[in-house]
Structures are given as C-alpha cells and as structure tokens.
Amino acid sequence: MTGIRVLTGDRPTGPLHIGHYFGSLRNRVRLQRQGAELFVVIADYQVLTDRDVAENLPEYVEELLLDYLAVGIDPAASTIFTHSHVASLNQLLLPLLSLVSVAELRRNPTVKEEIAASRQARVSGLMFTYPVHQAADILFCGADVVPVGRDQLPHLELTRLLARRFNERYGQLFTEPEPLLGEAPALLGVDGRKMSKSRGNAIALGAGEYETANLIRRAKTDSERMITYEPERRPEVASLVLLAALCQDRRPEDVAEEVGDGGAGRLKAVVTEALNEHLRPIRARRADLARDRGELRRILREGHKRANAVADRTLDAVRDRMGMTYL
Template sequence: MEERTALEERVAAEPGAFRILTGDRPTGPLHLGHYFGTLANRVRLQRAGVELFVLVADYQVLTDRDIADHLSEHVEGLTADYLAAGIDPSAATIFRHSAVPALNQLMLPFLSLVSVAELQRNPTVKDEIAASRQASVSGLMFTYPVHQAADILFCKANLVPVGRDQLPHQEITRTIARRFNERYGPVFPVPDALLSAAPSLLGTDGQKMSKSRGNAIALSAGPDETARLIRGAVTDGDRHIAYAPETRPGISNLVLLAALCQDRDPHAIAAEIGDGGAAALKKAVTDSVNEFLRPIRARRAELTADRTYLRRVLAEGDERANAVAERTLDEVRTAMAS
C-alpha cells in the first residue's frame, strides 16, 4: 500500500515523466468489472497528463483458442468501448498487435533472456492454461509473459497498471529489461507496476466477472438486459441489507456496484435500503447502473454507427505505434551488434 501511494504521488507530481502501456484482448464487449477495475483508472491517468499506449491484443486471442471468431468486429467494439469510456484518441495511441510487426520481432531476443524453468513456474501462465479449459495449449500460451514484455517494452513504458494477479507477468518484464540492459547496454526502462486500488466486482452468479461466463453487465448492454441480469443476481435469505463482503458476498457485491455507480460509500447505500430486502436492493442497483451507463451507451452507439471513424482511430494509432516500435527495434539491433 505504501509503495503504491508513493508511486501515485510521483505520478501526480510529474505525470509527463510516465508512459503507460495497457490493453485488452478483443474477445467480446467490455463490462462494468473492466470499467471500475481498469478503464476508469486509465482515463484518470490520461487526464492527469500521463502518456497512454492502449493495446488491442488481437494476436493474444490466439493463445488460448483455436479460432478467433468475429475478430475484426470485436476489435472495433473494443475501440468503441475505450472511446465511450473517455479515452482520448488524439492523445492516446490505440493500436492493434497484429499491425505492429516490429513489436513482435522483440520476442526472439527476449526469449533468449529467460529460462524454460522461469516460464514453467509462472503462476499467471498456470492460471491462464487452467482457465482455457483445453486438453493442450499452444507454445504461444507458454511464452505469454514474454509476449507481454514485448508489448510493454517496445514503447519503453515505465508504468503498467495491473491487478495483483498480474504481478508475476510484470516481474518477467522487469527481469527481461534488466537482463537486456546488463548484457547489451541501457535500452529499456525497468517498468513499475501500479497496483489497482479498485475493489473487485463479482459476476451476477457470485463468481469472477468474466465475458465468457455470461455473468457480466457489458458497457453496451441496454437497460432491459441490465435489469434482467441484475434480477438474476445471487443474493441470500436475510432480508436486512448490509455491506459485509466476507459473510454476505452476493448482497455486498450488489451494494458495491450501486455505490461505485453513485460514487458513494457502500455502507451508506446498504443503510438506505435497510430491511427492504433483495428486491429493493436489485431495483436500486438497476437504477444506479442504468443511470451511470446512460451517457456511455449513447456515446458508444454514436461510435459504432461510424465504423469509418473507428477504423481511422486504429489506423492512426497503428501508424504511431509502428514508428515507435521501429525505433526501438533499431536500438535493439544496434545494441546487440555492438
């Protein structure tokens, strides 16, 4: 906590000294868990003056699935989610993995800097493999942390917002940067991890909120769909509403969702509903979510109606990212040849 606070103070004091790499895989629409977990923080940091690189990780979709269905549609939808949430494309570089070949060429020298044993014991890779629910996975999944290191280091990002579960990936990136600099000379910053302070939202079934589980409220979900999902959310048999995440996770998750949407303390939300029971809670959550999402939905609808604009945003971001990646790759070649 103290380390995160100190890093936040440095960012607040000199935002222009930081460059962030962040992003998502285009496997479906972003949801409220994404918004409160990462998107809102990206927008906050960008508005503070931090330079933002946002990766649409289309190549990484292939790490845990045989076919990337509807990929171009998902790429444009993800871009619309970013812009609707408040990311400014005139300042941020939003780009596609597949459109920056120099980025992916960094994989080979980076792989030479880590051992098989280091990749085998990476807990995040183990979790990703287990979550893929496949009998076997490709070698690309095994090298996922090195791929992520290339994503971060190609643009010389020195700050990476992550959840605690992503710290092992981040440590591989830091290791690769240090080892490259020690072996070939100073080329890369050793990026810091900016741990998210955002509370974790559960899905409507009480499990981790996930696009693949069907338990998430998408930013693009309409009012009726949102109401339906919240009506089916897990609660308990106690009519009195209280915010107690450890003992009443389903109820507390709904209270937290309403509190985040209203920017209020969850205990105050629970106290207002009191003995109203789950029905009153779900109505309050539905109203809060729909009101919160109303401007985001409206902006997203405008964006998706203009696919030419979305493609232009991506093309311009791809061009900027390519220029950065080519410069970095030239530096890497020069350093390795010296």
C-alpha cells in the same frame, strides 16, 4: 503523471463489462487526464493463448475500440493499436526469448493458472511464452508504469528482469517499468461467481437499460431481508451494494443503510437505477460513435501508424545494441 508513459490493454474476446469499467477503464481515463501518455494494446494475437481459434475478431476489436472511446479515452492523446498490425513489436519477442530460460517460464505462477484453465486441446508455445510477449508490449514503447493487479505482478517482474538482462548484456536501452498497483472492486457476476465474459454472467457496457434491469433482477442474493454490507459473510449482496456505491460515489455502508429492510427487491431496484443513470452518457456516446464505422477505422489506422513508428525505432535500437546492423 505528466510525461509518464503507461501501457495497458485487453484481449478482444467479447464485450467489455462493468467489471472492466470499474476495475480498469475508469483508471485509464483518470491517468490520461492527469497527463499520462497511454499506449493501449488490443492483444489479438494473445487471444490464441488459451483457445485454438480466435473467433469474431473484427467485431470484437471494433467493440473494444467503441468501449475505449465511449468511456473517455482520447485517441488524439493515446495510441490504440492491435498486436497483429505492429510487426516490429512482435519481432522484439525473439531477442527477449533468448534472455529467459524454459525453467523460468515454467515457474511463472500465472502461466500455470492459465494453462490449467486453458480451452485448448493441448498447450501451445504461445501460451507458454506469452509473458515474454507481454514484456515486448511493455518494452517496445518504453512504458514507465503498468497498471496491474497483484496476480499480474509475476509478469511485470519478468519484464523488469528481461530489461535488466538486455541492458547488462548489450548496453543500456530499456527502462524497468514500475507497477501501478490497484485493487479492483470485488464485483461478482449475476450468478455470484467471478464476473467473466466467458461465463455469460456479466453486464456489458454496451447493454441497453432494459437488458441491464433484467440481468440485475436475476442476480443472486440471499434470504436475509435486512440489507447490510458484509463482503465476507454476504458476498452476493455486498457486490450489489458496492456496485450502487461506485455508481453514486458513496460509501457502500451508506447504500446498505438506505435500503435497510427493503430486501433484495429494493436493493436491485436501487442498483438498476444507479447503474443505468451512471452509464447513460457512456452508452449515448457509444451509440453515436457506432454510427461512423469509418471513423473507427481511421482511429485504429492512426494508432497503428504511431505504434509502428515507435516499435520500428525500438527494434532499430535493439539491433544496434546487438551488433545486427548490416546495411
């Protein structure tokens, strides 16, 4: 991965949870350790895609930054930035919008799903065009690789299409990024539904050990005493077994066999111990980092500085290709 640039990020809509950690954050740290250069966007503007008001942004941005640093993302070897503080990135949205039709935006399956689940009283233009905004995120920094799930492939394909169209119309500039497909572990929330910040069914990375134990204690299981790993037939039990296995770097089948006929109570005890032990050093680092808010602001300022330098160069190159250099 040495020399490869990777774009990834999150919306600041609340605390990151263990689903984010096992599904994405650990992979980011692994990529960085393999020599990749990370650009991590805290997508504050995109909070407004599916809600009318972006609430608690200063707190949520700081919490995201704490989580990134606590899990091991190195700010000296990565660029962590917010949308709202990189003007040239957002200006790049305008020429990219000229390269895509309304019909193509309407056909994007992920946009259709997001609109259906939107919290807004009406669909905003930002919701409709946010795949192009994501394309600007990726193209401004010249990302070679973007870690995505299969449901995000339409967004990345649009990014590749926009890069291709710009290059064909104005001359070669943008690299067409490649997807880095990953299968996020199928961890359910404690209520048996998809783990989500908005549903209140997740275990936050920053949660204490007592809170974690309480959440796992009320996790949904089933009435069978013998613990097995059968994701299709017993999804709630399988999710807990998988969580313990991820924490202990074991096969879920081995965890299930060890718990055996100990039932849901024994399983939850194993999961609680495994998760708290795994997260203990991360939570300790997080607590240490939280004591110096000035350092957090310094890291974010430095990320903004680096991101702005890259975005300004990219926008200058775009203007040059488009014949918009007048001074």
